[in-house]
Amino acid sequence: MTSSPPRAPARLDAITVLRALADPVRLDLVRQLSRSDSAIACGRFDTRVAKNTLSHHFKILREAGIIATHREGGQSLNVLRTDELDAAFPGLLTAVLSGSEG
Amino acid sequence: MTSSPPRAPARLDAITVLRALADPVRLDLVRQLSRSDSAIACGRFDTRVAKNTLSHHFKILREAGIIATHREGGQSLNVLRTDELDAAFPGLLTAVLSGSEG
Numbered sequence: 001m002t003s004s005p006p007r008a009p010a011r012l013d014a015i016t017v018l019r020a021l022a023d024p025v026r027l028d029l030v031r032q033l034s035r036s037d038s039a040i041a042c043g044r045f046d047t048r049v050a051k052n053t054l055s056h057h058f059k060i061l062r063e064a065g066i067i068a069t070h071r072e073g074g075q076s077l078n079v080l081r082t083d084e085l086d087a088a089f090p091g092l093l094t095a096v097l098s099g100s101e102g
Numbered sequence: 103m104t105s106s107p108p109r110a111p112a113r114l115d116a117i118t119v120l121r122a123l124a125d126p127v128r129l130d131l132v133r134q135l136s137r138s139d140s141a142i143a144c145g146r147f148d149t150r151v152a153k154n155t156l157s158h159h160f161k162i163l164r165e166a167g168i169i170a171t172h173r174e175g176g177q178s179l180n181v182l183r184t185d186e187l188d189a190a191f192p193g194l195l196t197a198v199l200s201g202s203e204g
Contacts, residue, residue, distance in 0.1 A: 014198060018124035024117055095194035096116060 012065045012088035020064035021096055025049050026057050030066060030080065034097055039077035111167045114190035122166035123198055127151050128159050132168060136199055141179035
């Protein structure tokens with residue numbers, strides 16, 4: 001069985017994006033992606049959250065258009081959709097990540 | 103009976119602020135405040151939301167530190183805490199409001 005292609009919304013919606021970011025686990029995942037030079041496999045995030053719960057969080061981030069996931073070498077690799085986010089909400093990602101630091 | 107002073111958090115929290123903004127009614131209230139040169143009385147917002155529900159939304163915005171409310175001439179007047187928000191999350195308000203436009 002092949003996995004269905006990751007869904008990304010045609011147009012980023014402010015409320016959906018804010019809701020997706022308004023969670024400590026998801027904000028942490030986004031932060032880790034923002035600090036990484038390359039894609040991060042689902043199993044390689046620094047988190048204590050259970051795999052099932054993590055899948056749920058990835059789904060929310062993906063459906064909000066915040067991350068994109070692709071399959072490569074048997075892994076699901078995640079990247080931030082920085083360009084799309086910056087185009088839709090200039091400065092949002094930087095503001096959220098800088099402000100919630102430390 | 104005098105009303106208790108509006109509560110504002112000592113430190114703005116990213117998750118709380120994002121959660122408060124991640125609602126169409128509240129985002130609309132924030133937008134109206136951002137466009138206003140002066141404080142807006144609770145009863146003077148352009149909204150179809152019932153008064154009780156509106157009070158709930160004001161409370162969430164106030165407790166997140168996004169708005170401040172003061173009593174004046176028998177009215178509850180609301181302002182955006184722009185300086186505090188910009189200090190805690192530089193660019194967030196602009197990003198959210200510009201991106202969710204139209």
